[in-house]
Amino acid sequence: MMVIQPIVQCVQLSKRYGKKYALNHLDLSIPAGKIVGVLGPNGCGKSTLFRAITGLIAPDEGELRVLGQPPGWQTNRHIGYLPDRARWYPRHTALQAFEWGASFLPGFDLEAAKTFAAYMDVDLEMSLAGMSKGQEARVMLILCMAPEVPLIILDEPFAGIDFISREAIISGMIDYLEDREVSILISTHDIQEVEGLFDYIVLMDQGKAIWSGESEELRGQYGSLHDVFRTFYKREWSR
């Protein structure tokens, strides 16, 4: 039987900010080739996990392997990453942003980026300063999807974005996923719109993974993601 190497593996991974654990002895193994929803309430460690995976921050303890290697700038060659609360250079046009991608992101397909832009209704000549948050989010998502990489990480890609942009982004992603073999990690609060996208789910709380597995299995046990949240995050739900 062929053993598929996990795309991300954490063993007793910890990261502290002062006395507070953002990641608290996290044990997690995420299989390759899945669309993974990393879900949980604010401050549960989702963004910290993504930052550790991309080498933005160094964990205090434990072991982390990404694509079989310790994370760092070298492994970022194989990752498309949309940081949490990210923005783009205001004086760039969308085309200049994509040219930036073609210059610095290995495997970036400029033509694919232009195709995505047309599909997502992004004006290539418009400057980012003149765009709405939703339009800017589409540009940034294209920057993550245009490189030919095995792993894409999207940290809250729908935060603060209007319904139409969210729809455009999700349909763009579905279109993209049709012909690519890629693992995608997505953290989001907007579970209702994207629940159908996920085929693997990681539920986090207080820096730990409290449940991880196939989304079908989770739904089979607890119903919709809405119900899952109500069951797993009683404390937050009751606030």
Place this chain on the structure above:
Amino acid sequence: MNWRTFRKLVHHEWKLKGSRRRLDRSHTHRYGRLLYVALLALAGIGVATYFAINGQLELHQLWGVAIGFPYMLVVMGVLMLRREWENGTFGWWLTLPYSRLSLIGAKFFAAWLRTVAVSCVVYVVISLFAGILTLLVGGYSAEDVWVTMLAGLPLLGIVIGFSPIILSLSLLLATFHYTTLRVFSPILWIGIIGGLSTFYNGFQTFLPSYHMAQRFFSAQPGPLIPHLGAVLIGMVISWVIAYLFIRIAAYLLERKLSI
């Protein structure tokens, strides 16, 4: 990283990409600042012209503007890094698949190139202004203009030569602010302000003067920069220290980042 990619990184850093903080300001605030800068420049030109008309200005004194260069370099170095945070682009920048030394090194080189460009512009503007004063006000000769232009060259050469240490220290200062070691940031600021004061007090003897430039045109021309050897050795030592500062900044961004 190959040279071509590094050159592209430097080019990316060289370009002005805008500031969200400035965009968020009202039009009145933005134009108010522009007006303020224009008024300052006009006041400078007005004062210099007034003293020139009254015969109280020696053209070489126009190089007094160089006194602002070290402070400009500090601001340039700090903003180079801080703008990534202000614009919300630090995540993109720091997850590029290149070492932190390359990333911060590209910012450093771009800042240094901007210093060279600003120095060239200042040199041309001061030279032109000296020429215009000579033509319009009188009391100055063509030789005065040439000597002034000559005196400016070594002065700006020294600014450009010593700018790496100030730029690298500014980048290091800005880096400290985003790390777990930000508590040391105020101490470093006190250090840099103290260092600049010492620079102004102690460096006078090493600076080129108008009279040396004047002598350059005499029958027995002397050097344009006093203690040239010491200045060059100092410059090389400052480059080594600048490299160390950049390495420390890269290490901090790699291991001590706090976000």
